[in-house]
Amino acid sequence: MGPANPTARMADFDLTPEQRIVRQTVREFAEREILPHVERYEREEKYPLDLIQKLVPLGLIAPMIPQEYGGSFLDVVSYGVICEELARVDWVVASVVSVTNSLVGGSIVRRGTEAQKQRWLPPMARGEILTSACLTEPGCGTDLASMRTTAEKVAGGYRLRGTKVFISHAAHAGLFFVAATLDPSKRHRGVTTFLVDPRSEGIGIGEFPMRTLKRDNLAEVHFDDVFVPDDGLLGEEGGGFPVLGSALDMGRYSVAARCVGQAQRCVELALAYAGEREAFGQKIGEFQMIQSKIADMICRTESARGLVYRLGRMKDAGVERASMEASMAKLVASEAAMSNALDAVQIHGGYGLSAEYEVGRLLLEAKALEFGEGTSELHRKLIAEFALGLRKQ
């Protein structure tokens, strides 16, 4: 087990006995099977396919996919706890679960035809295919309504043309969830979502080099006249924004939960270091300025966790769209992960940036969490617009 968690009692207070078992099971699994390998995979820039496969027998890869399609279909709070505990040890493995369930699988469950569900969900639940969400483009990330990847209606289907960037898991995916526009001049009313086989003719996958998360093998994906049959349309023509809206609602929930896990890890690593490192004849944890950082780190983590669990309970109670609450959870949790990583590095001194310690890696990985599924600026804007009545749930 890792270092002690002083707020375990509080963190578990809101959970049912079954949800506590989920946390305990995932934590033990993640510490035993994943954590020991993460640093090496990052050094070797190796995608953790074998670690991801270990999720399958425990049903952790498809907690939001209904059992009739082979998933384990747990409650939303348990799903958040799974994302939290996996992210506490590894960004990439947690990302697979989040993309599979919130973005791609969840969109098929909510909007797919029966044939699409039968075709795609069982192999996803068996871990036979991973998925990628292809949304971001070189010219647009936050402003998805200005996307330039086009879908032209042709006999029997559509032709996709354009480029997507920053695509996680793309080189290993067996299914792409793609947003393209039927008519760029229609902005969000033109955006349409598709389920695309990555082996289709005309798809090119190139490297997208990053300074962090090298084990994620981020890619750019080129669509060069790619034919997508009619049965690849997910939802309706021009109906992509509502599909993306529900997907991002759940996506932001799972990313927020991942941020809590990473913030928690920083607390634990900082406590362990502050309790053993000495300066001026005493443990650095006895210095008030170090204590102040630790107190802030713990409070940030618990505030974020409270928002995330409450959002999960809202979803479990049947609230389908909780966009304002999802933005609040994502904003607070991603900033907690980032601030905690900064403080944890500071507490480690220069060793915080040495290859020997995990916290330096967590710093850039926390930064990435402030971008995915909406930047902090976007979430501040959304929260204020909801509050001012300028935007409806």
Ligand SMILES: Cc1cc2nc3c(=O)[nH]c(=O)nc-3n(C[C@H](O)[C@H](O)[C@H](O)COP(=O)(O)OP(=O)(O)OC[C@H]3O[C@@H](n4cnc5c(N)ncnc54)[C@H](O)[C@@H]3O)c2cc1C
């Ligand atoms: C590690 C990683 C993995 C990713 N994985 C995926 C993936 O799998 N699939 C995918 O599609 N994308 C992925 N992304 C992309 C991610 O979703 C985008 O980076 C994000 O949406 C922001 O878009 P952008 O980077 O183009 O920034 P921009 O949208 O260009 O924003 C630049 C800056 O301007 C600010 N800004 C923009 N609009 C406003 C506004 N209205 N008001 C105030 N400020 C504003 C932003 O907050 C930001 O600070 C990933 C990114 C990272 C870092």
